[in-house]
Amino acid sequence: MSDRSMDWNPGIPGPSSPPIYCASVYSSHGDPKHDPYTYGRFGNPTWEALELALGDLEGASAVAFASGQAASLALILSLAESRSRFVLPGDGYFGARSLFAGLASRNLVMELADHKDLTAIGLELSRGPSVLWSESPTNPFLRVFDLKALARKAKEHGAPFIVDNTTATSVLQRPLDLGATATVVSLTKSLSGHSDVILGAVTSRDEDLLTRVRGWRSLGGGIPGPFEAWIAHRGISTVSLRVQRQSENAQEIAEFLLQHDRVSEVYYPGLSPERELASSQMSGGFGPLLSFTLDGTASQAEKMVREGGLFRPATSFGGVHSSWERRARWPGEDAPQNLIRLSVGIEPIADLLAALEAALSLEE
Numbered sequence: 001m002s003d004r005s006m007d008w009n010p011g012i013p014g015p016s017s018p019p020i021y022c023a024s025v026y027s028s029h030g031d032p033k034h035d036p037y038t039y040g041r042f043g044n045p046t047w048e049a050l051e052l053a054l055g056d057l058e059g060a061s062a063v064a065f066a067s068g069q070a071a072s073l074a075l076i077l078s079l080a081e082s083r084s085r086f087v088l089p090g091d092g093y094f095g096a097r098s099l100f101a102g103l104a105s106r107n108l109v110m111e112l113a114d115h116k117d118l119t120a121i122g123l124e125l126s127r128g129p130s131v132l133w134s135e136s137p138t139n140p141f142l143r144v145f146d147l148k149a150l151a152r153k154a155k156e157h158g159a160p161f162i163v164d165n166t167t168a169t170s171v172l173q174r175p176l177d178l179g180a181t182a183t184v185v186s187l188t189k190s191l192s193g194h195s196d197v198i199l200g201a202v203t204s205r206d207e208d209l210l211t212r213v214r215g216w217r218s219l220g221g222g223i224p225g226p227f228e229a230w231i232a233h234r235g236i237s238t239v240s241l242r243v244q245r246q247s248e249n250a251q252e253i254a255e256f257l258l259q260h261d262r263v264s265e266v267y268y269p270g271l272s273p274e275r276e277l278a279s280s281q282m283s284g285g286f287g288p289l290l291s292f293t294l295d296g297t298a299s300q301a302e303k304m305v306r307e308g309g310l311f312r313p314a315t316s317f318g319g320v321h322s323s324w325e326r327r328a329r330w331p332g333e334d335a336p337q338n339l340i341r342l343s344v345g346i347e348p349i350a351d352l353l354a355a356l357e358a359a360l361s362l363e364e
């Protein structure tokens with residue numbers, strides 16, 4: 001990866017990595033168009049270094065936001081200037097569905113459809129000017145959608161095609177190369193990777209769309225803090241190593257769980273039935289996230305999560321430390337009561353398998 005973002009100050013002696021610009025105002029006078037920076041809500045060199053690094057990962061341009069949700073909201077508002085129907089998978093990110101539900105009173109319509117069912121998608125897209133808003137793999141069931149086929153469907157109907165690429169990251173999957181108009185990512189997860197920052201971004205090769213997205217960022221104010229942008233940028237320098245290790249560990253864990261007699265189902269894109277499709281559009285691994293159902297009750301699953309040793313009880317995913325949670329503890333989550341979602345970190349695999357074996361052998 002050539003990292004243009006590290007050339008923030010080419011030729012001038014100084015720190016070899018970009019500094020943090022804490023500035024609400026910049027020296028400027030006269031016509032503001034002549035100044036690269038004027039007021040902190042409109043631009044900051046620390047965000048730009050992060051955006052260059054993100055853009056390089058996907059061969060595109062990126063716009064960073066205060067969170068994945070802020071990025072989604074700005075993208076929705078930018079797309080909604082000419083269309084009001086958004087077609088989402090019923091099992092996509094809960095926060096996205098909640099965002100669209102909140103926007104229903106602003107004349108935005110969310111339609112839920114199975115993104116494996118291309119006929120149903122075609123039908124939804126033919127009902128009026130729409131946006132196809134997808135995500136693959138989903139969670140907690142790690143379903144894989146055929147992104148190329150979805151892109152073709154969207155194109156047939158003149159619909160922008162958006163992919164939430166948070167779970168895979170652009171290290172493992174590049175939706176823009178598969179036909180997506182834009183991707184939205186939560187940098188909070190694997191991209192920053194150390195569970196210490198909330199941030200998000202929109203990535204695209206459509207400069208008109210990005211101008212509108214940037215416009216909503218300046219107007220709505222969902223801007224990244226310079227420190228958060230710096231932390232995420234530093235994390236991105238190791239993302240390919242981390243995601244590769246997480247994927248190797250996750251694959252071994254998925255296979256271990258699959259043959260364990262206290263486990264009834266395992267969901268991972270690296271296992272059948274999803275592996276074949278996942279391999280056709282992901283490369284270098286299948287990501288840190290997997291789910292399984294314990295052959296037991298909700299309280300047995302809770303106990304296991306509480307006493308998981310190396311597996312910390314926590315939500316979210318993509319950090320260097322392994323964590324897990326019983327998903328059904330969240331209101332509105334319709335996963336089975338005994339389903340545990342696991343985010344695999346970069347610990348030695350032998351330690352992780354030993355911790356799992358111990359947790360699975362807990363008495364009630």
Ligand SMILES: *Cc1c(COP(=O)(O)O)cnc(C)c1O
Pocket residue numbers: 067068069070093095135164166167185186187188189198199200
């Ligand atoms: C976490 C997450 C988001 C939202 O990101 P935040 O940074 O929490 O706002 C969006 N999509 C997916 C798939 C996520 O996991």
